[in-house]
Amino acid sequence: MFSKETLSKDAKGILKQLSAKSDFTIGFVTSEFGLLPSVVPASALPAKFSILDNAAKNLKTWVKEKNIEAFKQLNDELNTSLLIAEIGNLTDSELARAKLIVGKLGHAYGYILNALGKTSPHFNIECSNLFILWQKLAERMNHSPKFPILTSSDTTYCNWRYKNPEEQHSLENLKDLEKLEQLVPLFDNREEIVTNLGVVVFEAHIAPAISAIDNAVKAMEMNDMSLLSKQLDIILNSVQGFAKTFLEFYNFHHGSGKSYIDLKTWGDTVMKAVRPCYPEEVAQLGSDVSLFNVLDAFIGRNIHESRLGKAMQASETLLPENHRRFIHFIRDANFKEFIQQCSDTSLKIKFQQITEAYAGQHGFLGIHKEVAMSGIVVTSESNVNQSGRKLDAKLGEEIEEARNERKNAEFENVIRFQIARQEKISSEGSKESGSFSVELKLCDGKQGDARGIIARVQPGACIYIPIKNSIKHLTEFGILLNTLNLSIDLNAAVDIHSNQIWRDALSKWPETAGKSNFTLKELLLYVDLHHLVRSLKKGAQISLERNFLPAPDRVYSVNSVDAEQGTVNLLVKRQVYESGEIGSGSYFLTNEENLGQEVSCHILPPLSFTLPKDKNKPILLFAGGNGIAPFTHFLSELDKSGFTNQVCLVYLTRSEKEDWLETQLKQNTQHLPNFQCCVIYTGKNKRTEWLTKNKIDSGDSPQDKLKAIGTVIDSFKQQEFRAYVCGSIPFTQGLLGTFKKALGEERFSKMIGNAQLVYEAFSFSETDNGRSAEASVSKREFTLEEINKHNTKESCWVTVDGNVYDITGFLDIHKAGGGIFLSKALVDRDMSEMYRIVHKGHSPTADGWLQSYRIGSVKVKLDDSDLVVVAPKVNKLVNESITPPVRASDAPKHSKLDYSVTCPYLSKKSTADSLQKEKPVESNPVVPTSNSWCGFFGKRVVPVIATVGVIATAYYASL
Numbered sequence: 001m002f003s004k005e006t007l008s009k010d011a012k013g014i015l016k017q018l019s020a021k022s023d024f025t026i027g028f029v030t031s032e033f034g035l036l037p038s039v040v041p042a043s044a045l046p047a048k049f050s051i052l053d054n055a056a057k058n059l060k061t062w063v064k065e066k067n068i069e070a071f072k073q074l075n076d077e078l079n080t081s082l083l084i085a086e087i088g089n090l091t092d093s094e095l096a097r098a099k100l101i102v103g104k105l106g107h108a109y110g111y112i113l114n115a116l117g118k119t120s121p122h123f124n125i126e127c128s129n130l131f132i133l134w135q136k137l138a139e140r141m142n143h144s145p146k147f148p149i150l151t152s153s154d155t156t157y158c159n160w161r162y163k164n165p166e167e168q169h170s171l172e173n174l175k176d177l178e179k180l181e182q183l184v185p186l187f188d189n190r191e192e193i194v195t196n197l198g199v200v201v202f203e204a205h206i207a208p209a210i211s212a213i214d215n216a217v218k219a220m221e222m223n224d225m226s227l228l229s230k231q232l233d234i235i236l237n238s239v240q241g242f243a244k245t246f247l248e249f250y251n252f253h254h255g256s257g258k259s260y261i262d263l264k265t266w267g268d269t270v271m272k273a274v275r276p277c278y279p280e281e282v283a284q285l286g287s288d289v290s291l292f293n294v295l296d297a298f299i300g301r302n303i304h305e306s307r308l309g310k311a312m313q314a315s316e317t318l319l320p321e322n323h324r325r326f327i328h329f330i331r332d333a334n335f336k337e338f339i340q341q342c343s344d345t346s347l348k349i350k351f352q353q354i355t356e357a358y359a360g361q362h363g364f365l366g367i368h369k370e371v372a373m374s375g376i377v378v379t380s381e382s383n384v385n386q387s388g389r390k391l392d393a394k395l396g397e398e399i400e401e402a403r404n405e406r407k408n409a410e411f412e413n414v415i416r417f418q419i420a421r422q423e424k425i426s427s428e429g430s431k432e433s434g435s436f437s438v439e440l441k442l443c444d445g446k447q448g449d450a451r452g453i454i455a456r457v458q459p460g461a462c463i464y465i466p467i468k469n470s471i472k473h474l475t476e477f478g479i480l481l482n483t484l485n486l487s488i489d490l491n492a493a494v495d496i497h498s499n500q501i502w503r504d505a506l507s508k509w510p511e512t513a514g515k516s517n518f519t520l521k522e523l524l525l526y527v528d529l530h531h532l533v534r535s536l537k538k539g540a541q542i543s544l545e546r547n548f549l550p551a552p553d554r555v556y557s558v559n560s561v562d563a564e565q566g567t568v569n570l571l572v573k574r575q576v577y578e579s580g581e582i583g584s585g586s587y588f589l590t591n592e593e594n595l596g597q598e599v600s601c602h603i604l605p606p607l608s609f610t611l612p613k614d615k616n617k618p619i620l621l622f623a624g625g626n627g628i629a630p631f632t633h634f635l636s637e638l639d640k641s642g643f644t645n646q647v648c649l650v651y652l653t654r655s656e657k658e659d660w661l662e663t664q665l666k667q668n669t670q671h672l673p674n675f676q677c678c679v680i681y682t683g684k685n686k687r688t689e690w691l692t693k694n695k696i697d698s699g700d701s702p703q704d705k706l707k708a709i710g711t712v713i714d715s716f717k718q719q720e721f722r723a724y725v726c727g728s729i730p731f732t733q734g735l736l737g738t739f740k741k742a743l744g745e746e747r748f749s750k751m752i753g754n755a756q757l758v759y760e761a762f763s764f765s766e767t768d769n770g771r772s773a774e775a776s777v778s779k780r781e782f783t784l785e786e787i788n789k790h791n792t793k794e795s796c797w798v799t800v801d802g803n804v805y806d807i808t809g810f811l812d813i814h815k816a817g818g819g820i821f822l823s824k825a826l827v828d829r830d831m832s833e834m835y836r837i838v839h840k841g842h843s844p845t846a847d848g849w850l851q852s853y854r855i856g857s858v859k860v861k862l863d864d865s866d867l868v869v870v871a872p873k874v875n876k877l878v879n880e881s882i883t884p885p886v887r888a889s890d891a892p893k894h895s896k897l898d899y900s901v902t903c904p905y906l907s908k909k910s911t912a913d914s915l916q917k918e919k920p921v922e923s924n925p926v927v928p929t930s931n932s933w934c935g936f937f938g939k940r941v942v943p944v945i946a947t948v949g950v951i952a953t954a955y956y957a958s959l
Contacts, residue, residue, distance in 0.1 A: 624727025
């Protein structure tokens with residue numbers, strides 16, 4: 001106990017303010033479980049919900065006896081309609097308890113099925129009443145109802161937890177490699193162990209920390225410095241505990257050289273225990289959700305520099321009410337100010353140690369930041385890591401390299417270029433098609449170290465370019481409107497001040513930067529016409545938030561740079577489709593009307609295509625079509641570095657002649673003594689030509705491209721080598737298949753895992769994907785029973801949005817290994833959520849990969865109802881409540897419009913009142929920042945998206 005004289009006057013005031021609040025936490029903060037999901041967690045549910053209370057009491061017995069029939073009986077006895085009607089009358093604590101019970105029932109159900117060796121659980125079908133109740137409870141609590149009760153992580157986690165209740169919090173189990181190995185059969189793979197048991201580790205540390213923080217504030221109120229000191233010790237030990245555990249997870253390997261923990265899995269899953277364990281589940285119940293928000297409130301930390309910290313801060317408003325109340329309670333205590341004014345030096349030191357252990361450079365968040373910066377993925381066995389380097393105890397050079405690279409943040413700064421030169425260098429098919437060399441030149445004026453940034457651009461770097469619609473495309477759009485019998489009020493006024501998407505897009509153009517008032521006619525220059533047309537064809541109304549959206553930036557690989565001249569050169573393939581339509585992105589860069597046009601771009605460092613540090617291995621390069629773009633710069637850098645080993649480039653093209661390539665290669669490979677280049681022409685005049693005297697030849701000049709490719713690979717496979725592949729998705733798939741056949745499955749997988757065989761595949765447009773999907777769509781339907789038979793490496797099927805995909809051929813080429821698909825396919829075949837979470841929206845390239853594996857759709861039988869085909873889900877990414885601000889005077893006088901949904905610019909010429917009925921509006925794909933489907937495609941934004949059938953009347957030429 002201490003004297004009140006030890007406190008300053010202000011500190012006493014703080015204690016006085018707390019006196020009325022301190023007891024509200026009684027009953028839901030405990031030393032054993034931390035911050036519980038409800039204020040009175042042990043309270044019984046109302047009588048109408050007693051069936052759930054009884055189920056909770058019997059759950060351990062059901063699990064012990066593996067009584068699956070009890071779950072089915074419970075499901076049949078539920079009066080779902082009655083319970084749903086009563087949900088609105090439940091208190092917050094009763095809601096939390098009800099949802100918690102249903103969730104535990106789902107976990108236990110999955111465990112029992114696995115323990116009995118039964119087929120994979122489909123809880124939403126087999127226990128449909130319980131599942132519907134789960135959804136309604138989640139909706140009532142403003143939680144995400146769409147994430148399924150059972151996932152692979154759920155099931156494996158509860159398997160281990162039910163079987164080992166006495167060891168569930170044992171940290172020693174997680175540090176002992178032999179014990180981990182014993183658990184592998186239970187968890188499918190080591191990554192599952194790290195993910196699920198890692199969460200348990202956090203829970204073991206979280207509970208005492210939460211309880212101690214609660215007690216520390218109360219100790220302030222009681223002026224008990226001795227109690228306060230003890231609570232600070234508990235908090236410090238807890239924070240140091242989970243920070244230390246995190247370090248040990250990626251450091252230990254017992255000298256075997258083979259066993260590593262997957263840092264990416266840890267970062268993507270266990271690290272999310274600071275918020276929810278499931279991606280996008282905005283309010284997971286339990287301490288792991290809000291621990292770090294509580295710690296932030298406790299140490300008075302409100303500035304977040306890391307992406308993780310900002311995400312945690314943003315998620316606070318989505319936490320359950322009792323969590324938010326507790327955080328506000330801690331924040332209002334102003335513990336930091338109390339400690340600063342306290343005369344006890346030891347308390348100040350302990351508080352500083354807690355702050356450092358949590359948020360300092362060498363504390364938990366500091367460690368996380370270092371690992372996140374490294375970009376290293378470490379897995380077991382052959383999948384050593386994505387960057388081809390193993391991890392030592394301190395991450396060593398890799399961490400230092402990553403830190404230095406991230407210091408060059410100016411790579412992401414906006415740089416202003418002019419389109420200085422456009423030169424057609426090859427033709428394909430029609431007069432309009434072909435490849436162009438496009439030169440971007442730095443604009444005059446102050447742009448900081450723009451030339452320095454260009455000088456540091458590495459092979460494989462990407463440049464992001466905004467585009468405008470051309471007169472040609474706008475004219476075609478107008479013709480299409482006439483065909484659809486539609487008209488647009490082009491003079492309607494639009495204020496984009498509150499529309500962040502449009503403000504960001506228009507800030508990239510000098511003529512619109514800073515403006516907020518436009519007419520629809522002015523905005524039409526920058527709109528994504530392809531998306532708008534698709535929406536209009538489906539009968540949708542125009543909406544600034546849904547379909548009248550700015551065109552996404554295009555991304556191109558840098559072909560070459562000249563820092564002295566301040567130029568960046570791109571290789572642009574103009575997309576011309578069978579209908580004669582031309583892609584708007586490539587047309588913008590290659591059309592003469594845009595010469596001199598200023599564009600605000602930014603450049604990002606390379607991802608996969610990095611120069612190898614090891615100069616002792618030969619290099620094999622395969623390029624298809626515009627996939628040649630990064631390789632010319634790549635060869636130039638190899639030339640400058642003094643690389644003397646064998647380098648062979650194989651280029652496949654449909655053009656009839658590639659004179660430009662020979663000229664450029666002569667310039668870029670003058671100092672590569674062992675350079676070879678082969679061009680395989682796949683157009684009408686099929687042939688193989690070697691552009692270099694030094695060549696790999698089978699004695700003839702084969703017309704068969706596969707034979708030519710096979711000859712080159714065979715000449716390399718007798719030794720260790722590195723290979724890089726870049727081209728379209730079909731090209732990349734075919735070439736990887738050739739590599740696998742030539743090298744054998746084991747060596748092929750090892751080269752993929754060790755990043756000795758690196759590939760980048762692109763899809764030109766979502767139009768391409770749509771066409772290829774339509775052309776190859778199988779109309780066959782598969783039942784769940786049929787699908788469930790295919791969950792092995794030899795035959796692996798998954799479902800996404802009601803479609804069935806045979807991804808067997810993808811398992812070996814997935815950059816982080818195929819284990820993630822196999823482990824998930826064993827329990828929960830549907831990957832719709834996983835796919836959307838990874839992409840955060842829409843990625844034409846990932847969609848292109850996905851469609852290439854489509855074999856049909858899902859047929860599901862619900863109870864005794866007729867068979868139904870599961871329709872694709874629509875992932876709505878827009879806020880429907882946003883109102884596009886438009887002057888009322890600009891609205892057509894003949895119709896009444898719902899301003900919360902539609903934009904009054906569009907009218908049917910034939911039916912004046914048709915707008916009064918609101919039709920479904922297509923979801924907004926948003927400007928994509930795509931990661932590919934689980935690492936399909938390395939680029940971070942959608943690659944060159946061509947548009948089709950889009951664009952507006954001739955009188956738009958005045959724009």
